[in-house]
Amino acid sequence: MEWKLLALRTEGGKPNDKALTEILSPYRQHRSALTDGLRLSKSNFAGAKAIVIAGYSYKDMPLEPAIGAFEASAATVVKLSQRSEASFSGLSHPVHQEGKVFAWLIEGEAN
Template identity: 30%
Template sequence: MLKPSVVLQRIARDFADVIPKADADAQHSRWKSGIGPFEEENQIEMILDELPAERAGEIKTEVPYPGNQQRCDMVVEAGGIRLPIEAKLLRFRLDNGNIDPNMYKSVFSPFPEHSSSSMLTDAPKLVESDFDQPTGLLGLYYEKNSEEYDQLRAEAIAEKFQRDVSYWYDINIETTAIEPFDGLQHPHHQHGAVITWLLLDD
């Protein structure tokens, strides 16, 4: 049986490997070419389409939470385990390279909205759910070339998110992977990383 941390590492590596392939044909009707400007659901669909059939077959999307109408972004069934994973974009720059004023709160806000959740509030949602534990989180991170804010780099984001989950919710969390990718089309979303975290309920 695979360890959940190994499954998350494999997912991150698989996603990072195929993102350049998904990016090659990604054309947006409004924004510049490339996968980066697309919304989270579209990106995940494009990435899954590029995975080998065996790997893609292990991943189910929009899976209902047990006992309610909410849906989990992905559930991976591999190596004898079933691992629910919520995914979010970590894309702090707009199409023109300026800072996205809404992205920070969509990642780090601890206050649940009526109609949506941040990646931070996804952590207690998963841990308190009736899904089998442990669970995971996945971030699709894009970095501007020559990013002037060191705090917006992948390693810093991974560390801050881990600290914030522990601070707000007293949940055991570990960063399991930071898998880089590069060579993308978009002038401000040319490279980044797939980041995964493991959430433990004990």
């Protein structure tokens, strides 16, 4: 399983310009969720393989556009299961107070 954090804002509340690189970059040296999925699909690990993205959501920066972009990009390199997701809220951090966890099984390489 590979796990990534999607924090569209920094700890201080400013936009995090690097957040989408960690999820969407097609370049292996960035170690994004996208390249992790491809690497897992080609691995010989026994058992299920999965990508998990936990993200914080904000009123002016919802997670859905970034997650949709990940799914569209991932579909070009791997076959993902249907998305599973769960919400969380009530965090005490002044900026990161709620969000969702998303997960997909990797079912193989894209056709």
